[in-house]
Structure formats: structure tokens, C-alpha cells
Amino acid sequence: LFTADHCISSLVAGQQARIWTDFRKHPEGGGRMLLSDEGLSASALARLVQQLFDLGNYRKLSLLGFPQSRQAVQQLHQLEQQLSDITHRIEQKQGSDEHLLHEISQMAAQTEHLIANNRARLEASAAYYQLTMDRLKALREVPVPGLMSLQDFSERRLTPAYRTAQSVLQRQASLSNRLGRSTELLRTRINLQLERQNSALLASM
Numbered sequence: 001l002f003t004a005d006h007c008i009s010s011l012v013a014g015q016q017a018r019i020w021t022d023f024r025k026h027p028e029g030g031g032r033m034l035l036s037d038e039g040l041s042a043s044a045l046a047r048l049v050q051q052l053f054d055l056g057n058y059r060k061l062s063l064l065g066f067p068q069s070r071q072a073v074q075q076l077h078q079l080e081q082q083l084s085d086i087t088h089r090i091e092q093k094q095g096s097d098e099h100l101l102h103e104i105s106q107m108a109a110q111t112e113h114l115i116a117n118n119r120a121r122l123e124a125s126a127a128y129y130q131l132t133m134d135r136l137k138a139l140r141e142v143p144v145p146g147l148m149s150l151q152d153f154s155e156r157r158l159t160p161a162y163r164t165a166q167s168v169l170q171r172q173a174s175l176s177n178r179l180g181r182s183t184e185l186l187r188t189r190i191n192l193q194l195e196r197q198n199s200a201l202l203a204s205m
Contacts, residue, residue, distance in 0.1 A: 002021065132154060
């Protein structure tokens with residue numbers, strides 16, 4: 001029933017049941033899971049089946065944000081490089097402060113647009129990841145020697161995707177904060193220049 005190299009199996013529900021799966025799409029168009037009842041009551045068996053369905057659904061939903069995470073990583077890298085360049089020019093006093101402020105304002109708008117586009121999806125993915133982990137814990141899984149367990153599979157596939165999403169959220173927040181600080185710095189410098197110009201004008205009068 002399953003691809004041998006990717007077969008996953010473990011004991012669940014207090015070792016009163018065993019499951020097999022491979023998380024692969026088969027010719028009939030879907031995945032396969034075999035559940036062997038080793039002494040569960042009818043109600044306990046029904047609950048276990050429901051838990052397994054929930055686990056599969058939450059696992060898929062937790063991965064929906066991964067493509068957005070990968071795309072956001074590229075955009076964040078470009079924006080961070082741009083900000084680094086602008087910060088260097090601010091430090092070296094290269095270019096007018098007004099022009100630099102205009103560049104930073106554009107970057108801030110791009111960053112906020114990026115956050116608005118993916119924050120809800122990435123936070124939802126994180127929530128579904130946690131639900132997946134909760135369902136795994138509820139299964140009371142016991143590994144079978146020589147075979148990967150559901151816990152092993154989830155840690156290898158879901159956890160990296162979850163950490164990528166969390167990293168994107170943190171980097172977005174950090175970039176937004178850095179842009180805010182750079183904007184305030186430039187505005188302060190511009191205001192000081194205006195005050196000096198006004199003082200000089202008043203002195204000349």
C-alpha cells in the first residue's frame with residue numbers, strides 16, 4: 001500500500017492501535033493511511049480516526065504559508081540591503097537628507113505592504129503548526145524501531161517551515177523598526193538644519 005522508502009508507522013492510543021502511512025499522493029489521487037485496531041472501544045476508535053483526520057488537515061494548513069515565506073525572504077533581503085546602503089550614506093553624509101528621507105519613506109511603504117500581504121497567513125500557519133503538534137501529543141505515539149514516526153516526520157518537514165515563517169515575521173518587524181529609527185534620525189537632522197537656517201536668517205535681519 002505504501003512507498004517502502006517513505007513508510008511511516010507507529011503505535012498510538014496507549015499502544016492499542018497501529019498506523020501506517022507515507023504522506024505520498026497515490027494513483028487514486030489521495031494519500032493513504034492504514035489503521036489497525038488492537039483493542040480500542042468503538043468510541044475510542046472513532047475519536048482516533050477523527051484525530052488522524054484533524055492531524056492531516058492541520059498539517060496541510062500549516063504548510064500553506066511556506067511559499068509566501070520563501071518569497072518574503074527574498075524581498076526582505078533586498079530591502080535590508082537597501083536600508084544598509086542608505087544607513088551608510090546617512091553616516092557618511094552622502095546625498096541630501098531630503099532625498100534620503102524620500103528613499104526611506106518609499107522603503108517603509110514597501111515593507112508595510114509586504115507585512116500586510118503575508119502576516120495573517122504566516123500567523124495562521126504558526127497556529128496550525130501548534131494545533132498539529134497538539135494533535136500529535138494527543139495520539140500518545142510510541143515509535144516502532146526501524147521506521148519513522150509521525151513525530152519524526154513532522155519535525156523534519158513542518159518545523160523548518162514553521163521556523164522560516166517565524167523568522168520572516170521577526171525580520172519584518174525588525175526592518176520596520178529600523179526604518180522608523182532611520183526616519184526619525186533624518187527628520188531630526190532636517191529640523192536642526194532648518195533651525196540653523198532660521199537662526200542665521202533672523203541674525204541677518
